[in-house]
Amino acid sequence: AQSVTQLGSHVSVSEGALVLLRCNYSSSxxxxxxxxxxxxxxxxxxxxxxxxxxxxxxxxxGFEAEFKKSETSFHLTKPSAHMxxxxxxxxxxRFQGAQKLVFGQGTRLTINP
Amino acid sequence: xxxxxxxxxxxxxxxxxxLTVTCSQNMNHEYMSWYRQDPGLGLRQIYYSMNVEVTDKxxxxxxxxxxxxxxxxxxxxxxxxxxxxxxxxxCASSTRSRNVSIEQFFGPGxxxxxx
Numbered sequence: 001a002q003s004v005t006q007l008g009s010h011v012s013v014s015e016g017a018l019v020l021l022r023c024n025y026s027s028s029x030x031x032x033x034x035x036x037x038x039x040x041x042x043x044x045x046x047x048x049x050x051x052x053x054x055x056x057x058x059x060x061x062g063f064e065a066e067f068k069k070s071e072t073s074f075h076l077t078k079p080s081a082h083m084x085x086x087x088x089x090x091x092x093x094r095f096q097g098a099q100k101l102v103f104g105q106g107t108r109l110t111i112n113p
Numbered sequence: 114x115x116x117x118x119x120x121x122x123x124x125x126x127x128x129x130x131x132l133t134v135t136c137s138q139n140m141n142h143e144y145m146s147w148y149r150q151d152p153g154l155g156l157r158q159i160y161y162s163m164n165v166e167v168t169d170k171x172x173x174x175x176x177x178x179x180x181x182x183x184x185x186x187x188x189x190x191x192x193x194x195x196x197x198x199x200x201x202x203x204c205a206s207s208t209r210s211r212n213v214s215i216e217q218f219f220g221p222g223x224x225x226x227x228x
Contacts, residue, residue: 009153032215043117043203043219044156051215090155099163100146100171101217103155 002026002095006104014112019063019078021107023091026072032094033074034101035065039087047089050074061085086111115140117220119204125226126194134189134223136204144207145187146171146217147179149200156203162187163209194227201225 007022025031032051036044048059055067061084065076074091091104117138126132138145146161148171158171162181176198178190187206191198201224205217 004155034216036219041222043221044205045219046216049216092156099144099161100158101156103148103157105153105155 002093002098002102004091004093004102004104006089006091006107008107009105010108010110012110012112013081015083016080019076019081019085019109021076021089021091021109023074023076023104024072025074025091025093025095025102027093027095028072029096030067030069031096033065033067034092034094035059035063035074035076036090036092037061037087038090038106044090047076081109081111083111083113085109115218117204117206117218119202119220119223121223122221123224125228127228128195129193132191132194132225134191134202134204134225136187136189136220137185138187138204138206138218139185140206140208140218141184142206142218143184143209144217145181146205147177147187147189148203148205149173150203150222151200159189159202194225196227199225199227 003026005024034049035047048057050067058064088108092101120135147159148156150156160179162168204220207217
């Protein structure tokens with residue numbers, strides 16, 4: 001079955017440290033890939049997406065993600081964490097031929113002062 | 114402002130009392146969808162609609178109904194709510210490219226509690 005896995009339901013980093021949130025998907029055919037962020041009591045906001053072309057994708061708020069076909073991964077990074085980055089992050093995948101988005105379980109990011 | 118709106122934002126009800134959660138988008142999007150969010154499970158799709166009068170089941174459609182009579186509106190109906198439908202619900206919409214939904218825009222969510 002097609003699935004999306006986010007490693008780590010909780011990630012905690014210090015302010016100014018590197019943020020790395022992991023996402024892997026199960027498919028041999030490159031899908032469309034998305035990262036969404038959810039702040040407390042709000043809906044989901046698109047951070048970035050990969051459809052075709054350059055595999056390193058830059059998004060809002062200094063985040064970026066790299067599509068690695070050989071590893072079936074789309075990890076999200078930010079060089080220097082800010083307190084305002086504290087939120088829940090969801091990786092989502094649209095597999096080839098499908099209409100729906102399949103979401104990972106989510107990763108709650110905590111930033112320590 | 115381009116947006117997806119949902120009403121109500123919070124709802125507490127009792128088992129068996131029919132309810133409707135409304136969803137409206139002002140972006141002229143063809144594709145609309147409903148999700149539920151539960152801890153540790155991410156978001157799961159309930160129903161989706163490719164266009165007016167075209168709806169289809171997602172992964173967890175049991176206990177829900179939808180309709181798409183107008184392009185902008187996509188209400189979610191719970192005919193006889195049960196406690197296992199207590200959840201956070203999101204409506205989303207998107208444009209389509211080559212008949213595939215691309216980036217989805219989400220509403221603010223509706224937190225439903227069924228007692």
